[in-house]
Structures are given as C-alpha cells and as structure tokens.
Amino acid sequence: MAIKTNKAIKISQKHLLGIQDLSINDVNIILNEAGKFIELNRSKNKKLDILKGKTQINLFFEPSTRTQSSFDLAGKRLGADVMSMNITNSAIKKGETLIDTAMTLNAMHPDIIVIRHQDSGACNLLSQKVNCAVLNAGDGRREHPTQALLDALTIINRKKKIEGLRIAICGDILHSRVARSNIFLLNMLGAEVNIVAPSNLMPKDIEKLGVNIFSNMKKGINNCDIVMMLRLQNERMTSSFLSSNREYYEYYGLTPDKLDSAKQDALIMHPGPMNRGIEIDTKLADDINKSVIKEQVELGVAVRMACLKIFCK
Amino acid sequence: MKKKYFINANIIDPHNSLNENGGLIVGENGKIEGIGKKVNTNNIPSREKFIDLKEKYIFPGLVDMRVFVGEPGYEYKENFKTLSIAALSGGVTSVVTMPNTDPVIDNVSIVDFLKRRGRDKSKINIYPTASLTKNTEGTNMTEFGLLQNKGIIAFTDGTKTIQNTRIMTRIMNSASDLDSLIMQHAEDCELAKNGMINDGIISTKLGLQGIPEIAELVIIERDLTLLESIMCRYHISQISSAKSVNIIKKRKEKVKFTCGVSINNLSLNENDIGDFRTFLKLSPPLRTEDDRIGLVKGLSDGTIDVIVSDHKPEDEEQKRLTFAQAQTGASGIETLLALSLELFHNGSIKLETIIQSLTSNPAKILKIDKGNLSVGNDADFCIVDLNKPWIIKQENLYSKSKNTPIENKKLQGKVTNTFVKGEELFKLQ
Numbered sequence: 001m002a003i004k005t006n007k008a009i010k011i012s013q014k015h016l017l018g019i020q021d022l023s024i025n026d027v028n029i030i031l032n033e034a035g036k037f038i039e040l041n042r043s044k045n046k047k048l049d050i051l052k053g054k055t056q057i058n059l060f061f062e063p064s065t066r067t068q069s070s071f072d073l074a075g076k077r078l079g080a081d082v083m084s085m086n087i088t089n090s091a092i093k094k095g096e097t098l099i100d101t102a103m104t105l106n107a108m109h110p111d112i113i114v115i116r117h118q119d120s121g122a123c124n125l126l127s128q129k130v131n132c133a134v135l136n137a138g139d140g141r142r143e144h145p146t147q148a149l150l151d152a153l154t155i156i157n158r159k160k161k162i163e164g165l166r167i168a169i170c171g172d173i174l175h176s177r178v179a180r181s182n183i184f185l186l187n188m189l190g191a192e193v194n195i196v197a198p199s200n201l202m203p204k205d206i207e208k209l210g211v212n213i214f215s216n217m218k219k220g221i222n223n224c225d226i227v228m229m230l231r232l233q234n235e236r237m238t239s240s241f242l243s244s245n246r247e248y249y250e251y252y253g254l255t256p257d258k259l260d261s262a263k264q265d266a267l268i269m270h271p272g273p274m275n276r277g278i279e280i281d282t283k284l285a286d287d288i289n290k291s292v293i294k295e296q297v298e299l300g301v302a303v304r305m306a307c308l309k310i311f312c313k
Numbered sequence: 314m315k316k317k318y319f320i321n322a323n324i325i326d327p328h329n330s331l332n333e334n335g336g337l338i339v340g341e342n343g344k345i346e347g348i349g350k351k352v353n354t355n356n357i358p359s360r361e362k363f364i365d366l367k368e369k370y371i372f373p374g375l376v377d378m379r380v381f382v383g384e385p386g387y388e389y390k391e392n393f394k395t396l397s398i399a400a401l402s403g404g405v406t407s408v409v410t411m412p413n414t415d416p417v418i419d420n421v422s423i424v425d426f427l428k429r430r431g432r433d434k435s436k437i438n439i440y441p442t443a444s445l446t447k448n449t450e451g452t453n454m455t456e457f458g459l460l461q462n463k464g465i466i467a468f469t470d471g472t473k474t475i476q477n478t479r480i481m482t483r484i485m486n487s488a489s490d491l492d493s494l495i496m497q498h499a500e501d502c503e504l505a506k507n508g509m510i511n512d513g514i515i516s517t518k519l520g521l522q523g524i525p526e527i528a529e530l531v532i533i534e535r536d537l538t539l540l541e542s543i544m545c546r547y548h549i550s551q552i553s554s555a556k557s558v559n560i561i562k563k564r565k566e567k568v569k570f571t572c573g574v575s576i577n578n579l580s581l582n583e584n585d586i587g588d589f590r591t592f593l594k595l596s597p598p599l600r601t602e603d604d605r606i607g608l609v610k611g612l613s614d615g616t617i618d619v620i621v622s623d624h625k626p627e628d629e630e631q632k633r634l635t636f637a638q639a640q641t642g643a644s645g646i647e648t649l650l651a652l653s654l655e656l657f658h659n660g661s662i663k664l665e666t667i668i669q670s671l672t673s674n675p676a677k678i679l680k681i682d683k684g685n686l687s688v689g690n691d692a693d694f695c696i697v698d699l700n701k702p703w704i705i706k707q708e709n710l711y712s713k714s715k716n717t718p719i720e721n722k723k724l725q726g727k728v729t730n731t732f733v734k735g736e737e738l739f740k741l742q
Contacts, residue, residue: 097634099634122635206517
C-alpha cells in the first residue's frame with residue numbers, strides 16, 4: 001500500500017474534540033483518508049510506519065470495549081507506541097484531578113492522547129493543559145466524534161452519498177453523545193435528520209439544531225434511508241425515565257413491523273453495545289441484508305487511523 | 314475623629330429622595346451632620362478644610378443581602394478580614410452572610426462566635442443569617458426566636474430550598490408569630506437534580522444536565538400560594554427567569570413579599586459559559602438573553618426589589634475541574650456596584666433605581682437603619698467616580714478567592730473611597 005505521511009493535509013483544528021468544531025473541509029479530509037485505510041485493513045500486511053516513534057496514550061476513565069480496542073489497533077497499525085490506561089472510578093476518588101493526571105502524562109511527552117471521560121467537556125479541559133493533540137473518544141453526553149465519522153463512512157460506503165438521505169436516529173437521545181455528534185455531522189453533510197425518542201429522553205430545544213423530532217417511531221422512521229438505533233443507557237439514568245424495558249421495546253424497539261415504514265432498502269445501524277430485545281429485535285440486528293452494525297466496527301478502525309494520522313503532529 | 318466636609322458631590326440617597334449636587338458633613342462621632350445642597354462653601358467655617366469632590370457621586374454604603382463567608386470551616390476561601398477588605402473596595406458597608414458554613418449556623422452557640430469574629434476581624438457591618446432548618450437538612454426548624462434574640466437578621470437555607478411543603482408551612486407560621494424574615498432559595502431539587510446550567514439549546518449542545526426554569530417557578534408558586542394564607546416576612550433570594558418576573562409581578566398585586574436578583578443574572582447569559590467556563594457555573598444558573606432582559610425590566614419597574622452580589626468565593630482548585638465536578642458560585646462583592654452601573658451606562662435602568670436596590674430597599678426588607686444618608690445616622694457611604702474606566706483582573710481582587718466570572722471585562726465607574734462610621738477604610742490607590 002502506498003500510504004505515506006502527507007504533509008499537505010490541512011485541518012483547521014489542533015484537537016479532535018467534537019464535530020461541532022470541524023469544518024466540512026476537515027470532515028472530508030478525514031473521511032477521504034479513512035477510505036484509503038479500508039483496503040489496508042482487509043489486506044494481509046496491515047502494518048505501516050507512519051507514526052513510527054510516536055507515542056499514543058489511551059486514557060479511558062469509563063469502561064469501553066470497542067472504542068478502546070479500535071483506537072488501540074489503529075495506533076498499532078500505524079506504527080505508534082500505544083499505551084492504554086484504564087482509570088477506574090476508584091482511582092479518581094484517590095484524589096487526583098483530571099488536570100493533575102494530564103500534567104503527569106504531559107511530562108512523558110506523548111504525541112497524542114485519546115480520552116474518554118464521563119463528564120462532558122473533559123477533553124476540552126485536557127486539551128488546554130497538554131502540548132500534544134487530544135482526540136475525544138467520548139465525553140459525557142456531549143460528543144463522540146469518531147463514532148459519527150465512522151457512521152458517515154459506513155453510510156457513504158453503502159449509499160455512495162449522504163446528501164439528500166433521510167436518516168432517523170432513535171432511542172435514548174438525552175444521554176447520547178453518539179446522537180449529538182451524528183446530528184452535527186449528518187446535518188453538515190446535507191442529510192435530513194429525524195430524531196425519535198420518548199419525551200423523557202428528548203433533550204430540551206434539540207429541534208434548534210435543525211432536526212425533526214418525533215415521539216412516534218413509525219412516523220419518525222417513515223421513508224427513511226437509514227435507521228440508526230441507540231443503546232438505552234441504563235448506567236446514565238438517574239431516575240425513572242421509562243416505565244419498563246418491555247414497554248420501551250413495544251413502542252421504541254426496532255422490530256420488522258416498525259421497519260416496514262422505512263424505505264425498502266433502509267439500512268440499520270447501531271453504535272453498540274446492543275441491548276437485544278430492548279432497543280432492537282435480535283434477528284434484525286443480525287440480518288446481513290439490512291444491518292451494517294459489523295461494518296461500522298470494521299470502518300471504525302479505518303476512521304481512527306485517519307484521525308491519528310491527521311492530528312498527530 | 315476630625316470633622317469632615319465634602320462639597321460639590323452628586324448625592325443620591327433614595328431613602329430620603331435625595332438626588333442633587335451638594336455636600337456632606339461627617340461629625341466627630343462618625344455620624345452624618347449635614348447633607349445636600351445646603352452644604353456648600355458658603356456655610357462651612359473658613360477655618361475648616363473641605364474636600365471638593367468635583368461632581369463625583371456619593372452613595373449610601375451598599376447593603377449586600379447575599380454573601381458567603383468561609384468562617385467557620387472554609388477560611389481558606391474567605392474569612393471576615395478578607396471579606397471586609399473586598400467589600401469596602403466595592404463600596405459595600407453592610408453584608409448579610411449565608412449560614413452555609415461548616416458547621417452550619419443553626420444554633421445559638423455558633424452565633425456568639427460569629428458575632429465576635431465579625432466584630433473583631435471586619436470593619437463592615439455584618440448581619441449573619443441562620444439556617445431555616447437544622448444543618449440545612451430541610452426537616453427540623455431552627456430556633457427562630459432565640460437566634461433572633463442573639464442578633465440573627467434572617468433565616469435561609471442559603472444554597473438549599475425547603476422542599477417539603479408541610480415544613481414550609483410550619484416555617485411560615487413560626488416566622489409569622491416571631492416576625493422573622495425568611496429568605497428562600499427557589500429551586501425544586503428534584504427538577505434541578507444534577508443540573509449544571511440552564512436547560513435549553515446550550516445544555517443540549519454541551520451535553521450538560523440542565524436546570525429547567527420550572528424548577529424555580531414551582532417553588533415560587535407554591536410559596537406564594539402558602540403566603541396568601543400565612544402572612545409573614547418572605548423574601549425570594551434570587552430569581553433567574555423572565556417567567557418568574559411575570560409571576561411575581563402578578564402575585565405582588567395580591568400579597569406582600571420581596572425578591573432579589575443576582576448581578577450575575579442581570580449582566581450575563583448562558584452564552585457566556587462558552588467552552589465550559591466553570592467560573593460561570595452558578596446557582597440559579599445563567600439563562601437566556603430574553604430572561605436577562607426580563608430581569609432587567611423587572612428591576613426597572615420595581616417587581617424585583619434588590620440586587621445582590623451572591624458573592625461565593627471558591628478557591629481555584631474547586632474550579633479547575635470538569636464542569637460537572639466544579640463548585641458552583643462566583644466571587645462578586647467587589648464588582649457588584651461597577652457591574653450594576655453598566656446597566657445605567659447602557660441605558661437599561663435609571664441610576665436612582667439601581668442605587669435604591671443596592672441600599673434603601675435591602676435595608677427596608679432587613680429592617681435595619683442602613684443604606685441611607687439621614688442626618689444623625691452612621692456615616693456609611695462611598696464616593697464613586699461614575700465614568701472611570703477599568704478592567705477586572707483576578708490579580709487585583711482583594712477577596713481571598715479569585716473566581717470572578719467577568720475576568721478582563723471592561724467596566725465604567727469605580728469606588729474611590731469608602732467610609733464606615735465616618736472613618737475612611739478604603740481609598741483607591
């Protein structure tokens with residue numbers, strides 16, 4: 001593969017903190033780069049040396065399987081030295097603040113820090129205190145930019161475009177950083193975005209972001225090209241938002257019956273991990289003709305490789 | 314103390330409906346001996362030296378109804394000495410301190426300590442409040458009568474709200490019996506749970522849990538409904554939304570009560586939070602520009618009675634955290650007047666109204682003989698250069714904590730001298 005460090009890549013941001021900060025040009029640069037890595041990841045020799053000699057620290061304050069392993073793999077495939085730190089809640093309670101942790105790590109001269117944190121804006125705070133680039137792997141309920149980028153890449157791969165598509169994002173919007181990042185990105189790329197959620201899980205004034213809101217799922221996914229399901233985030237629920245999981249499934253779970261109102265060739269997406277039988281029918285999730293959930297995971301590595309390459313200076 | 318003569322000042326004293334160019338005589342006992350246009354060079358004995366203020370303004374010393382001091386328990390944030398210096402630099406000569414200390418001011422024995430510390434360490438007038446309920450837990454009432462006898466000026470749970478309606482009813486009944494002033498922080502804690510900023514497009518974008526305006530409205534509506542059947546001295550500490558102003562305006566036609574607003578909510582809105590600026594994490598939260606305008610109008614038309622600084626010193630360590638973890642509150646006593654004057658300079662509110670809401674109105678609610686320039690009263694006043702431009706800098710603040718929400722803001726109008734009981738305790742360098 002003839003992929004080399006491209007010094008001419010011009011991105012407007014020093015860090016990748018959220019889609020909100022990116023221009024359409026930035027997004028196109030990232031998606032374009034990511035596209036080049038898809039084939040590499042499917043080939044026998046997956047190792048490059050673009051980031052040889054660079055240090056990447058994965059700083060995860062929240063448990064994560066796919067995002068962390070995806071960033072881990074992406075860094076290694078580009079030849080970076082990758083160190084993953086899992087900082088559990090109990091370690092934070094020992095008293096070290098995020099800023100102190102940042103200063104400690106900064107002293108080790110990393111070239112890039114990937115952070116996931118339970119508080120919105122944690123990556124912004126970190127970025128102000130370190131010298132290297134910071135990539136946001138999810139902050140509270142605010143943003144998860146690489147997830148949105150990989151979703152966009154998946155859609156482009158299948159539908160060849162995003163502009164003009166009708167895309168429904170369904171489920172626990174209130175607690176979802178994936179939803180927020182996707183709303184910003186899909187809007188920017190010219191899709192029509194429908195948001196489907198019970199009122200208790202709909203963030204205030206979200207329609208001001210330029211989306212259509214629905215509390216009825218069939219109406220919300222009517223004639224849609226993409227149905228993006230979100231995980232019901234029980235760990236973020238501080239009080240009763242819903243009466244029960246079974247009622248939620250009845251009204252907001254993606255079932256073949258509800259999917260009928262979407263377009264015939266509609267694709268199903270889910271950022272994972274899935275709660276089968278709560279937000280999505282288990283057979284639909286595995287339906288290779290409709291579900292692109294596995295492809296999302298696959299392209300996630302390519303998107304993260306692109307981000308690491310572009311932001312690592 | 315030598316007798317002092319000031320002439321050629323613009324004097325505003327809303328309590329005495331005074332707004333004229335004139336002079337001020339401070340007697341040897343620190344009391345006001347003469348005031349107004351009749352005090353001029355023609356009737357000052359020739360042997361006496363006088364100070365020509367060259368049309369600078371004289372206001373009564375400000376009365377700030379909502380101030381947090383760190384004593385006891387949080388002395389590293391602010392003590393009586395630093396509070397006193399900070400207050401004087403802002404023209405504030407009387408403060409009402411909140412009971413949210415460690416331990417909480419909820420019993421008679423702590424009040425003695427507080428009064429002694431306030432007297433020994435500060436040069437301003439300290440009016441301590443006690444909590445409405447033991448340890449501000451919202452369940453058991455404190456001894457309003459006994460605490461009042463010891464010198465407690467009012468009762469409030471400070472940063473907390475009485476959630477239980479039955480308890481609130483009993484508090485109002487007791488306050489009615491004992492003529493106690495109760496001050497409610499109006500926020501339904503269940504609706505505001507884990508909330509950090511105004512619930513709206515900004516909270517949605519930033520991914521921060523919002524505090525809906527209805528959290529304030531339901532408590533105000535509940536308390537005012539109770540007040541219709543249980544008359545007592547009731548004051549809403551601070552309101553934050555335009556809807557609250559409308560409700561209060563209507564209710565004031567039927568029932569007697571008062572309400573305040575923080576200078577922060579009058580001057581800033583939720584957009585100022587920008588990129589997670591924790592210094593603007595406040596309670597009540599900053600809301601929309603429409604809300605801010607509504608509050609300014611409410612102050613202008615008398616719906617809102619007082620402006621407070623809501624001075625809540627927090628050390629830097631408590632603010633250098635993620636937004637969720639950062640402490641709530643802003644330092645503000647030093648900038649209360651200058652920030653209020655911005656509302657005059659930009660034509661939003663009349664100068665007399667601003668000064669009234671900072672002096673005579675709070676004094677009237679508290680039933681103290683402060684915030685006025687009546688002959689025979691303590692000469693507590695400040696001299697203000699109304700047009701002097703200056704810039705807020707953390708390093709120039711006198712308060713022990715530097716958590717100002719308006720760092721680098723350009724202001725117009727500065728206190729040049731502050732007097733308490735006739736003694737000059739602050740002079741601008």
